[in-house]
Amino acid sequence: ENTFDLTAHPHTRLNILTGEWVLVSPHRSKRPWQGKVESPALVQRPAYVEDCYLCPGNTRADGTENTQYDGPIAFTNDFSALLANTPAGAVDEDELLIARSQKGICRVICFSPRHDLTLPEMELPDIRKVVDLWHTELEALAAVPFIKYIQIFENKGEIMGCSNPHPHGQIWASEDVPMELEKETRQQREYFRKHGRSLLSAYLEKELKQEERIIAQNEHFVALVPFWAVWPYEAMIISRRHVTNLLQFTPAERDGLAAILKDLTTRYDNLFETSFPYSAGMHQMPFNDGDDHPEWHWHMHFYPPLLRSATVKKFMVGYEMLAHPQRDITPEFAAARLRELPVVHYKKAGI
Amino acid sequence: ENTFDLTAHPHTRLNILTGEWVLVSPHRSKRPWQGKVESPALVQRPAYVEDCYLCPGNTRADGTENTQYDGPIAFTNDFSALLANTPAGAVDEDELLIARSQKGICRVICFSPRHDLTLPEMELPDIRKVVDLWHTELEALAAVPFIKYIQIFENKGEIMGCSNPHPHGQIWASEDVPMELEKETRQQREYFRKHGRSLLSAYLEKELKQEERIIAQNEHFVALVPFWAVWPYEAMIISRRHVTNLLQFTPAERDGLAAILKDLTTRYDNLFETSFPYSAGMHQMPFNDGDDHPEWHWHMHFYPPLLRSATVKKFMVGYEMLAHPQRDITPEFAAARLRELPVVHYKKAGI
Ligand SMILES: O=P(O)(O)O[C@H]1O[C@H](CO)[C@@H](O)[C@H](O)[C@H]1O
Ligand SMILES: O=P(O)(O)O[C@H]1O[C@H](CO)[C@@H](O)[C@H](O)[C@H]1O
Numbered sequence: 094e095n096t097f098d099l100t101a102h103p104h105t106r107l108n109i110l111t112g113e114w115v116l117v118s119p120h121r122s123k124r125p126w127q128g129k130v131e132s133p134a135l136v137q138r139p140a141y142v143e144d145c146y147l148c149p150g151n152t153r154a155d156g157t158e159n160t161q162y163d164g165p166i167a168f169t170n171d172f173s174a175l176l177a178n179t180p181a182g183a184v185d186e187d188e189l190l191i192a193r194s195q196k197g198i199c200r201v202i203c204f205s206p207r208h209d210l211t212l213p214e215m216e217l218p219d220i221r222k223v224v225d226l227w228h229t230e231l232e233a234l235a236a237v238p239f240i241k242y243i244q245i246f247e248n249k250g251e252i253m254g255c256s257n258p259h260p261h262g263q264i265w266a267s268e269d270v271p272m273e274l275e276k277e278t279r280q281q282r283e284y285f286r287k288h289g290r291s292l293l294s295a296y297l298e299k300e301l302k303q304e305e306r307i308i309a310q311n312e313h314f315v316a317l318v319p320f321w322a323v324w325p326y327e328a329m330i331i332s333r334r335h336v337t338n339l340l341q342f343t344p345a346e347r348d349g350l351a352a353i354l355k356d357l358t359t360r361y362d363n364l365f366e367t368s369f370p371y372s373a374g375m376h377q378m379p380f381n382d383g384d385d386h387p388e389w390h391w392h393m394h395f396y397p398p399l400l401r402s403a404t405v406k407k408f409m410v411g412y413e414m415l416a417h418p419q420r421d422i423t424p425e426f427a428a429a430r431l432r433e434l435p436v437v438h439y440k441k442a443g444i
Numbered sequence: 445e446n447t448f449d450l451t452a453h454p455h456t457r458l459n460i461l462t463g464e465w466v467l468v469s470p471h472r473s474k475r476p477w478q479g480k481v482e483s484p485a486l487v488q489r490p491a492y493v494e495d496c497y498l499c500p501g502n503t504r505a506d507g508t509e510n511t512q513y514d515g516p517i518a519f520t521n522d523f524s525a526l527l528a529n530t531p532a533g534a535v536d537e538d539e540l541l542i543a544r545s546q547k548g549i550c551r552v553i554c555f556s557p558r559h560d561l562t563l564p565e566m567e568l569p570d571i572r573k574v575v576d577l578w579h580t581e582l583e584a585l586a587a588v589p590f591i592k593y594i595q596i597f598e599n600k601g602e603i604m605g606c607s608n609p610h611p612h613g614q615i616w617a618s619e620d621v622p623m624e625l626e627k628e629t630r631q632q633r634e635y636f637r638k639h640g641r642s643l644l645s646a647y648l649e650k651e652l653k654q655e656e657r658i659i660a661q662n663e664h665f666v667a668l669v670p671f672w673a674v675w676p677y678e679a680m681i682i683s684r685r686h687v688t689n690l691l692q693f694t695p696a697e698r699d700g701l702a703a704i705l706k707d708l709t710t711r712y713d714n715l716f717e718t719s720f721p722y723s724a725g726m727h728q729m730p731f732n733d734g735d736d737h738p739e740w741h742w743h744m745h746f747y748p749p750l751l752r753s754a755t756v757k758k759f760m761v762g763y764e765m766l767a768h769p770q771r772d773i774t775p776e777f778a779a780a781r782l783r784e785l786p787v788v789h790y791k792k793a794g795i
Binding site: 095096097098099102103104105106107109113114116117118120121129172173174175176179180181182183184186187188189190191192193194195196197242244246247248251252253254263265267269271272273274284295296299320372373374376394396407408409410411412414415416417419421 | 446447448450453454455456457458460464465467468469471472480523524525526527530531532533534535537538539540541542543544545546547548593595597598599602603604605606614616618620622623624625635646647650671723724725727745747758759760761762763765766767768770772
């Protein structure tokens with residue numbers, strides 16, 4: 094009772110990828126809740142929706158008509174947060190007001206022509222086509238000399254601010270390397286210099302030995318709840334092989350990525366029998382900065398907000414915004430829950 | 445058209461308090477929205493609610509009965525994220541799994557016995573009593589030798605994860621200095637060393653000269669939208685006098701703090717004619733670490749999520765979580781909107 098125990102006592106854990114801390118309060122999961130209850134995601138959407146600007150054949154905000162596409166497609170975001178023609182410039186008033194102009198390119202990727210699907214409900218070969226399209230897009234954007242970082246991500250579910258339920262992801266490519274990536278580069282570089290191997294190779298080896306935070310694995314990828322997870326059911330996909338970016342994956346690895354994506358997102362949907370909301374995205378090396386970044390190890394983060402059910406989420410508010418993130422259930426508990434779930438999607442389980 | 449313009453072109457701004465960046469996309473505020481719409485806050489709550497565990501006379505989760513209190517009160521949180529008796533301990537497995545035990549104390553502060561009020565709807569002398577209670581609590585917690593940082597904050601509104609609508613704030617005091625405070629200490633210390641005055645004194649001077657980001661001011665405090673604001677209507681209250689913590693405020697300054705709090709939160713409610721949700725909290729020097737922190741300048745942050753109306757909020761998701769925060773309207777636009785609002789609460793304006 095009086096010895097420090099990660100499963101029972103409040104403590105902080107270090108995120109070795111960013112150098113930042115999270116507060117874990119394992120004893121606090123039974124708070125009463127008189128606060129907000131979310132509406133659960135709609136069980137079934139139609140396959141085609143007339144006023145969806147992402148469905149095949151429909152007209153987008155800028156007047157373009159979508160083709161009658163039958164696999165994943167990519168196009169430039171009609172409401173891009175970053176633009177390719179922004180003039181260069183900077184502000185620095187006495188080190189107090191500091192700003193820099195920022196060029197970039199924002200793309201949208203529709204995962205499927207079907208309005209009613211999401212990654213876990215898609216067939217494996219169709220998810221593989223999404224992986225291939227990510228590859229094509231990454232290659233094209235990395236060929237633009239001013240682009241230094243290419244952020245591939247997905248906001249899934251309306252509580253994650255997804256502005257349209259049609260299954261889609263985004264790519265925001267920018268002139269500067271964004272902050273989170275700067276942090277991860279710094280931490281990985283330091284480890285690589287000191288130990289001659291990638292931080293995530295060493296970390297993965299340890300996790301595979303301990304097993305308690307592993308969710309699923311195949312020949313090429315491992316899905317786990319990181320030791321420093323902030324969100325209740327946060328997960329990471331890490332490639333077994335140390336590659337610096339997606340372009341290096343072999344065809345077999347691309348199949349493996351599609352498979353682990355289907356596996357993890359199906360477990361997510363099965364956890365609370367709802368279309369599980371999350372923001373997810375890959376992290377990989379910066380491009381066009383004159384460095385081949387041997388320290389970088391490709392991985393993908395999943396940040397899902399649900400805590401106790403389809404309608405009760407974790408809020409990252411007050412203390413989290415002002416001090417540092419806090420979680421109630423332990424990462425080990427979350428991993429055990431996800432590990433024991435079936436990999437057949439609950440909607441198909443009865444069939 | 446081809447010169448860089450902060451009001452028109454995408455750019456990044458530096459938060460000089462944390463050293464972190466935010467992406468500003470001024471051109472992007474007219475995106476179509478087929479996503480989540482929040483339910484607006486209830487217009488009128490009853491003054492007393494039988495099953496509210498914070499109302500006077502009611503029984504709390506731990507069985508304690510609340511007194512028939514008539515001003516603000518404080519008590520230890522029944523579901524404290526931090527506990528005073530946590531055993532010491534640490535984990536470090538090969539620099540990969542790193543954790544430390546964390547002692548602390550969590551307090552709840554009811555602002556008023558009335559279930560139906562919020563800070564902007566309270567009378568000035570009653571807000572002043574809240575300021576005095578913060579003072580008392582801070583003094584008591586700073587006297588606990590193991591406490592290094594005392595975070596005073598409020599989550600207001602159910603979309604900010606407030607678990608009970610009865611007007612209340614919280615204090616989480618911890619053994620370690622949390623991350624955000626480490627960042628602010630580092631940045632302020634560096635500036636103070638270099639220039640011999642506090643970073644926020646210099647910053648405030650510049651803002652008062654430029655005027656465009658000022659919301660409101662009185663003899664002792666200024667409310668403004670910081671140049672690096674992340675949330676659409678984010679604000680900061682800065683004391684004109686360079687004091688390191690709340691305990692140093694004179695009685696006149698405490699009055700001034702109550703007044704600027706009422707002013708800012710009333711403007712917030714008036715913006716969309718709704719009880720404006722936010723997380724807010726003060727930042728001040730760490731205690732009991734053998735340093736009197738001459739670099740530290742007391743201030744208070746307000747992080748409100750609403751973007752366009754009582755029902756459309758800004759989501760800090762995908763790109764924000766994986767890369768860095770992004771905003772659509774400029775801080776200058778937000779400040780102008782707040783500045784032009786009346787300081788009489790909209791519910792009382794007709795009377
Ligand atoms: O303490 P409360 O009001 O129950 O809980 C709220 O504030 C806490 C501190 O910011 C957060 O950790 C919780 O996620 C939030 O719901
Ligand atoms: O681009 P969307 O889907 O319109 O918008 C969504 O994702 C963006 C990138 O994470 C966020 O900045 C927005 O707040 C969110 O609503």
